[in-house]
Amino acid sequence: MNLTLKVWRQKNDKSTGQFVTIQANNIADDMSFLEMLDIVNDDLTRKGEDPIYFDHDCREGICGMCSLVINGRPHGPNQGTTTCQLHMRSFHDGQTIVIEPWRAAAFPVLKDLAVDRTAFDRIQQAGGYVNVNTGGVPDANAIPIPKRIADEAFESATCIGCGACVAACKNASAMLFVSAKVSQFALLPQGQTERYERAQAMVDQMDAEGFGNCTNTGACEAECPVGIKLTNIARLNREYLTAKIFRQEDVHA
Amino acid sequence: MSSKSKPLFSSSLGKKLIMSLTGLFLCSFLVIHLIGNLQLFKNDEGYAFNNYAYFMTHFAPIKVVSYLLYASIIIHAVYALILTTKNKAARPIGYNQSAGNENSKWNSRNMGILGTIILVFLATHMQNFWYQYKFGTTPYIEYNTEVATGNRQTISSDELPATYDGVKIFENNGVETVQTKDLYKQVAYTFQNPFIVLLYVVAMAALAFHLIHGFQSAFQTIGFNHRRYIGFVKSVGIWVFGVIIPIAFAAMPLYFFFKGL
Structure with missing residues (x-):
C-alpha cells in the first residue's frame, strides 16, 4: 500500500520544528510501523536526505523505547500495544498518517520524533528502588507474600516507562508512571522500610520535572501499552497523603 | 532517598x-x-x-x-x-491530531x-x-393562621405599612402571625x-x-x-x-x- 506521512521534523532541541509530508510507497500489510519507517528512511538516505529520527530498541514491546503519537493516539490506534507491535494492516491504502513526538515540557524533543525521557529516570532515582544490604543469597520464599499481592505488585511492575501516559494525558501528567513505580514497592514486604519516604520523594521529583496534574480523565489507562490501571493512581494518592498527614518521615529532621 | x-x-x-x-x-x-x-x-x-x-x-x-x-x-x-x-505549562506545544473521545470522556477533559x-x-x-x-x-408578607383550623390568610406587601421592617413570629388569640420577607x-x-x-x-x-x-x-x-x-x-x-x-x-x-x- 501507499501512504502519505505527515511527520514532525525538528533539527535539534534548540530549533523549532514543522510537519513535513513524506510519501511511503510499497508498504506491506505485515510490516510493523517501525519497519515502515525503516523503509521510508532507506528511501530518504538513498536520496541523500536526513532520515527520520525515532526511538526504538527491542521491537518486541518490552523495552519501552519506541514512542510516537500516531493520528493522535500514543502507540497508534490499537489497544495494549507499543508502536513496534503495531502493524500496517491497521491502516489502509492511501491513508494520511500524522506522526508526532510525545508532547510535554518534561519531555523535550531531541530530534524529529525522539524525546528526552530522562525525567522518568530522575523520578526513579529519587525513590524507585529498595536499599539492600548485600550479603548471602537469601532463601527462596523466606519472606511469605500472598499470591494476590504478588500478582498485583507484578501488574504494577510491568510498566515499561515508555511515557505514553504522559503523551495521552491532556495535562501531560506522569501520575500513572509514578503510581506504578510506587505501587510495586508499596505492596511488597521488601518495600516497607522506605515506603512513605519513597512516595514523597518520587512525587516531589515528579512535580520538579514540570509534569501536569492528574485530573482523572483515564486517558493514560486507555493508552497504556501494558495495561497499568488507574487503581495505581488511587494507591499513590493514598500512599502520599498517608505519608504527609499521618507518618511524615522528616519530622525529626 | x-x-x-x-x-x-x-x-x-x-x-x-x-x-x-x-x-x-x-x-x-x-x-x-x-x-x-x-x-x-x-x-x-x-x-x-x-x-x-x-x-x-x-x-x-x-x-x-x-x-x-x-x-x-x-x-x-x-x-x-x-x-x-x-x-x-506542562504541554507548551500541542498535538496536531488529538484522540478526542477515543481515550477519555468529554466532560472529564x-x-x-x-x-x-x-x-x-x-x-x-x-x-x-x-x-x-x-x-x-x-417584598414583605404576613401570614395569619388559625392554629385550631389551619385556615390561613395572607396580607401582601402593598397592604402593609410603608415603614414595615419587622420579621416576627407570634401567637395571639389562637392565631399565629408570621411576618417575613x-x-x-x-x-x-x-x-x-x-x-x-x-x-x-x-x-x-x-x-x-x-x-x-x-x-x-x-x-x-x-x-x-x-x-x-x-x-x-x-x-x-x-x-x-x-x-x-x-x-x-x-x-x-x-x-x-x-x-x-
Missing part, C-alpha cells in the same frame, strides 16, 4: 486534595439546598419556603457554615486556576469550562436571590424572565456533567477506591449528583415560568 520532602500543599497532590475536599463539601451543600428548596413546590403562597428562608438566614450555626461555603467556592475556583495554569459556566451561574444566582433578600427590594414571590417574579430560566437550565446541565466526573474523581484523588464501595460511589455520582439533583433544581425555574404564563 531524601528525607526532606516539600510541604503538602506545595505539591500537586496536596493541591488536588484541596480541590477534592472543597468539591465534596460543595456536593454536600447541594443536597441540603435541594431538600430545602423543594418547599417551593408547596402550594401554600410560600409559607413553608419563607419560614425556611428566615431560619437559614438567622440561625447562627448556619451562618458559619454559609461562610465556609463561600470560602469553598472561591478556593475551589482559585485552585482550579492554579492547577490549570500548571497543566497548560472540560471540567474548567463546565466550572466556569457554574461560576457565572452562581454570580447571577447570588444577585437574584441572596443580594435581593439581604439588601434588595424583596417574601422570597417566594421574589423567586416567582425572577423566573418570569425566560433568559434567566434558560441560564439556570443550562447551568444545571453543566453541573450534571461536572459532577458525573467530579464526584468520583474526588474519591480517586483522596485515594478512596475500595473495591467493595467504589461501585456505590460511582453510581451516587452519576444518578444522585448527575441526574436527580440537577433535574430537580432545573425543574424549579421551569415550574415558576410555566405557572406564570
